[in-house]
Structures are given as structure tokens and as C-alpha cells.
Amino acid sequence: DGGITQSPKYLFRKEGQNVTLSCEQNLNHDAMYWYRQDPGQGLRLIYYSQIVNDFQKGDIAEGYSVSREKKESFPLTVTSAQKNPTAFYLCASRPNLGSNQPQHFGDGTRLSIL
């Protein structure tokens, strides 16, 4: 079955540590997205990528980094510069650029600080 796989489901980070969240899709979608979900704040866009080897900052990119070396993969690194990383992180993808197709979402990764 085609879909978006996020791993791990739960992740714990020590203070000052970088961690990387995985997102893989086998839907052959061009565009991929990372959102952060906090209670009462909805989903806020961190980074997005419309094509391999290219990505753009979203609304809350500070303290995060991404790469898009392959079409199917869009890992998110939460760096030690992100002062409040505890949240639920959602990855999404969408077909062709400029299309009006909706985004598909993964199951999410819950990140907590030890």
C-alpha cells in the first residue's frame, strides 16, 4: 500500500542533542512538508520541499534543518538551537506542483525532552 511512513513514533531527546525524524513516502509525490502540532496552535509549517535538492523555510524554521536528496525522503533534524522542541511532528506529501490535490499525512512522531 502507498503511504507516508514516519519513524520513530516516539522520540526522546536530551538537552543539547540533535535528533533526526524520518519521513519516507512511496506515493511518488513531488512535494513534501513538515509541520509541528502543538495544543491550541494547530499545525505550523516548518519546512517544505517542492522538488529534490530544493526546500524552503516555513513559518517556524528556526532551530530545524532538512534535506531532500531523494524524492521519497525528507528527514527533519531538530537541532539544539530549538529551545522548545517538545511537540508532535507531522510529515505530509502532495502530488505534482501546482496541482490542487490535497496533502497526505503520516502518523506523526512525538518528540519529548528528557
Added chain:
Amino acid sequence: AQSVSQHNHHVILSEAASLELGCNYSYGGTVNLFWYVQYPGQHLQLLLKYFSGDPLVKGIKGFEAEFIKSKFSFNLRKPSVQWSDTAEYFCAVMDTDKLIFGTGTRLQVFP
């Protein structure tokens, strides 16, 4: 840039009550609008979408939404809710190839 407002943060209903959740976006022109639902412990699922044509859009599970261009609104409705509709509901608008979400509405339905 576009923004989305969802005015109801937490809604509590009894089963069989009617539901209307508000959603307003910030500016007009051609808009693509969506409602997503997140059931407890599950991923976001698309309820319905509007791109063009009939402003009354029907989605899954008996939900519908009406696009009113003059009011910049896309409210979600269901005539009779069920306990299984307990979830968080997000309105979203497409802005240059990325979705902008509202803050969400938590719906609790009691038997």
C-alpha cells in the same frame, strides 16, 4: 500570506445534535479549501475539499461544507453528530503549493 481562523476552539455536543464549525480565510481570489479530521491517536484524514464549482461540498461520514465567497468562509456542518465524531477538526487553505491550517476545533460528542 493567507491565514485561517477557526473561532470555535472546543465544542461539546450530545449525540444527534447538529454541528457547525466556523472557518474563515484571510483573502479572496481563487482559493482551494480543505477540512481535515484527526481522530484520537490517528493521522490527519481529509474530510472534504473545495476547488471550484458547487459551493456546497459533501465529504465523508455525512459532513458537508459551504463556501461563501462574500464572507471568506468555509464552515463545516453535520446535521446529526455521533459519538464517533469526537475528534479534532482543522480547516486549511492552499497558499502557493503549501497548506495553511487553522488552530483546530476539538469536538467532544457525548452519548
